[in-house]
Amino acid sequence: MTHDTTPPAAIELQGISKxxxxxSVRVETLTNIDCAIEKGELVAVVGASGVGKTTLLHLMGALDRPTTGAVLHFGQDISALSDEELSRFRNKTLGFVFQFHHLLPEFTALENVIMPCLIAAMDKTEAVNMANEILSEMGLASRRDHRIEELSGGEQQRVALARAMVKQPAILLADEPTGNLDEHTGERVAELIFEMNRRHGTTTVIVTHNLALAARMDRIIGLVEGKAMELSHEELKSWAVDRQMTAH
Ligand SMILES: Nc1ncnc2c1ncn2[C@@H]1O[C@H](COP(=O)(O)OP(=O)(O)OP(=O)(O)O)[C@@H](O)[C@H]1O
Ligand SMILES: [Mg+2]
Incomplete structure (x- = not known):
């Protein structure tokens, strides 16, 4: 008797449509997508505005349910989970950076970053230490006690990334994490993402319009007309130009 010893993919999409x-108008955003992302992979998702990148990331992050198909994390089909079980699963396994970051504006940077730790009932001192460390790495030590509404767009984006990374999640999903950042700060944020991947084997999926960043990932998935296709690093640029995506 043989046993399949291949470890399950970190994220697997089976026949996903949304x-x-x-x-009463149907918008068919994604159609019949199959895709497996292995543990520890760095993956970029690229495509024109409105093609469904955020939708795909939300499905990968169990923030939304597909119209058809199944989403598996480490072999577990999450469609069977209740909303409460899903919330617990997300807190334990996933870090998510939203395109429009969804921070709590009246709370400080530190309070926002410790939130996932407190939800997981971690010790508060330990949570504060972890949050301080990641905020410092993001260059935000001097801003930790500022309320979100007092921070610049780029600073807010870095706080959102810190919140997603503070518990060292197995899977990091980030929607345009460098979108509002100048080149230098964007590079620093990208380096932190790569370093977390190197140190902890974090499975990472980034939606980005930044082709230079996409080109540094292990794999690139292009979205067009509801379909996903694997792109080689060589064809990325001409693929993007053909689809009139902004080239960086
Ligand atoms: N909640 C919703 N209800 C109805 N239509 C939606 C909803 N969310 C997204 N859409 C539509 O689905 C399509 C894909 O949207 P999505 O936000 O996934 O695009 P995107 O690739 O992330 O675009 P961008 O690069 O501009 O962020 C768009 O046509 C959008 O209008
Ligand atoms: Mg989007």
Whole structure:
């Protein structure tokens, strides 16, 4: 008797479709996507505005349910989980950076970053230490006690990344993590993402319009007309130009 000893993929999408219904108009965003992301891989998702990148990332992060198909994390089909079980699973396994970061504006940077630790019932002193460390790494030590609404867009984006990374999640999903940043700060943020991957084997999926950043990932997935396709590093640039994506 043989046993399949291949470890399950960190994220597997099986026949995923997502249709939004808006004013009784059906918007078929994703159609029949199959994709497996192995543990420890760094993956970029690229494609024109409105093609469904955020939708795909939300499905990978169990923030939304597909219209058809299944999403598996480390071999577990999460469609069977209740909303409460899903929240617990997300807190334990996933770090998510939203395109429009969704921080709590009236709370400080530090309070936002420790939030996932407190939800997980971690010791508060330990949570504060971990949050301080990641905020320092993001160059935000001097801003930790500022309220989010007092921070610049780029600073807010770095706080959002710190919040996603503070518990060293097995999977990091980031929607345009360098979108609002100048080149130098964007590079620093990218380095932190790569370093977390090197140190902890974090499986990482980044949605980005930054082709130079996409080119540094292990794999690139291009979205077009609801379909996902694997792109080689060589074809990335011409693929993006053909689709009139902004080239960086
Ligand atoms: N909640 C929703 N209800 C209805 N339609 C939606 C909803 N969310 C997204 N859409 C539609 O689905 C399509 C894909 O949206 P999505 O946000 O995934 O695109 P995107 O690739 O992330 O774009 P961008 O690069 O501009 O962020 C768009 O046509 C959008 O209008
Ligand atoms: Mg988007």
């Amino acid at each position: 249709t939004y219904i808006r004013n």
